[in-house]
Amino acid sequence: MADFADRWGFAQDKFWLRGERPAESVEWSEEFQRWHVYGYAEVNEALSNNDGYSADSGKLFGLDEETLKFFDGDLAQMTGPEHANVRKQVSHAFSPRFIEHLESRVYDLSNEYADKLIHLQKFNLLSDFVDHVAGIVFSELLGIPADDRTMFKLVDQNMDQQAQMTQVEAEDGEGYFDKLTKPLQPLREMLGVHVDERTKNPKDDLISLLSQVKKLDGSLMTRDQIINFIIGILGAGHLATPLLIGNTMLCLESFPDQAEKVKADRTLVPGLLEESMRYLTPGAASYRATIADVELGGKQIPKDSLLRVYLGAANRDPLQFPEPDLFDVTRSPNAHLGFGRGSHYCVGGQMVRVETRIVFEVLMDRFPKLRVDPDIAPQFFNSPDFTGVRSGGLYVRVD
Numbered sequence: 001m002a003d004f005a006d007r008w009g010f011a012q013d014k015f016w017l018r019g020e021r022p023a024e025s026v027e028w029s030e031e032f033q034r035w036h037v038y039g040y041a042e043v044n045e046a047l048s049n050n051d052g053y054s055a056d057s058g059k060l061f062g063l064d065e066e067t068l069k070f071f072d073g074d075l076a077q078m079t080g081p082e083h084a085n086v087r088k089q090v091s092h093a094f095s096p097r098f099i100e101h102l103e104s105r106v107y108d109l110s111n112e113y114a115d116k117l118i119h120l121q122k123f124n125l126l127s128d129f130v131d132h133v134a135g136i137v138f139s140e141l142l143g144i145p146a147d148d149r150t151m152f153k154l155v156d157q158n159m160d161q162q163a164q165m166t167q168v169e170a171e172d173g174e175g176y177f178d179k180l181t182k183p184l185q186p187l188r189e190m191l192g193v194h195v196d197e198r199t200k201n202p203k204d205d206l207i208s209l210l211s212q213v214k215k216l217d218g219s220l221m222t223r224d225q226i227i228n229f230i231i232g233i234l235g236a237g238h239l240a241t242p243l244l245i246g247n248t249m250l251c252l253e254s255f256p257d258q259a260e261k262v263k264a265d266r267t268l269v270p271g272l273l274e275e276s277m278r279y280l281t282p283g284a285a286s287y288r289a290t291i292a293d294v295e296l297g298g299k300q301i302p303k304d305s306l307l308r309v310y311l312g313a314a315n316r317d318p319l320q321f322p323e324p325d326l327f328d329v330t331r332s333p334n335a336h337l338g339f340g341r342g343s344h345y346c347v348g349g350q351m352v353r354v355e356t357r358i359v360f361e362v363l364m365d366r367f368p369k370l371r372v373d374p375d376i377a378p379q380f381f382n383s384p385d386f387t388g389v390r391s392g393g394l395y396v397r398v399d
């Protein structure tokens with residue numbers, strides 16, 4: 001509700017965090033020249049109906065050919081049988097065996113970082129703790145040395161744009177490429193070295209797996225496509241994990257009765273995280289392109305239109321969630337859209353759920369008095385496409 005959003009200082013454009021709801025579930029935006037989709041049923045339809053809508057929205061962003069090359073290979077932008085084919089092969093990286101290993105690895109790492117912080121009265125929950133744990137397990141998933149994770153931070157800028165990513169056109173004349181793609185060059189070069197090495201000597205990791213993925217025509221993914229794939233999951237995926245943990249801390253702080261419930265009964269931790277995904281959805285919006293004339297929310301939308309689907313607003317739709325502005329860790333059912341829906345549903349969903357559950361269990365065990373530092377306001381990423389605490393932007397006290 002407004003109290004929650006104002007207390008922490010969330011940006012005004014995240015209207016759903018203040019309990020506000022647009023009059024219509026789908027509306028045309030003259031300013032942005034695209035459709036805005038807010039309702040749960042309508043967002044669900046746009047994400048699930050592959051005959052009417054496509055995730056390949058990049059071509060409608062008004063980007064030039066040169067920039068579009070940097071999306072080639074990004075699973076989230078692939079469509080049709082090739083998307084299903086690549087996705088099926090990539091999913092093997094998130095096998096039950098990997099998830100089981102992840103559970104014990106996150107437990108050990110979380111305790112290792114807790115040991116380093118246990119003597120302090122306050123610390124930065126993200127830069128001193130979560131970024132290390134999440135960064136190390138992500139490096140291990142990829143199969144790169146943990147120290148190389150410092151480069152992941154270059155992707156943070158995408159989340160720090162005040163403009164939505166479709167609209168990045170800076171006042172100083174710099175466009176999408178200069179603002180978002182060029183600065184990633186050192187990261188691309190670092191990843192390229194590992195892709196070359198793993199193509200020659202495959203091991204048991206995601207980069208090796210990607211270097212062996214067979215496209216439908218029998219060819220392998222190119223070096224650039226593999227790099228684009230990894231950058232795709234880094235931006236939308238890995239860096240959203242600390243957002244979820246930071247956001248959940250704000251929820252626990254704002255709703256002490258719910259915090260008490262979870263502390264008293266750890267089996268409620270998964271419910272806490274699902275409700276945090278719904279209430280303070282980290283990936284606030286995604287995009288779709290219509291590939292046929294469609295009707296959505298009573299509006300006729302022509303083929304080749306761009307849609308911004310508001311996952312965060314849909315997760316507060318009263319037609320789907322009774323009392324949507326109430327934070328309730330026991331909410332059931334809680335079919336939120338925080339990880340998307342349909343054929344592009346988050347590949348890393350299971351990984352995030354395990355990782356964040358263990359982190360919270362260890363935090364609660366090791367720091368029973370953990371709370372947001374009342375003297376240092378949290379800092380948020382600027383992007384309207386993401387909702388959450390920025391890297392290094394959340395101090396906690398443990399005394």
Ligand code: HEM
Binds near residue numbers: 047240241244347
């Ligand atoms: C809290 C953390 C995360 C959030 C909030 C999140 C959210 C999402 C959402 C909303 C989508 C669907 C986008 C759409 O349909 O347009 C998505 C897709 C995806 N996510 Fe995640 N994600 C998270 C973590 C991860 C992680 C850790 C990984 C990988 C290690 C990952 C990999 C992917 C991939 C590859 C896709 C595209 C799937 C496809 O197009 O088939 N995500 N994610």
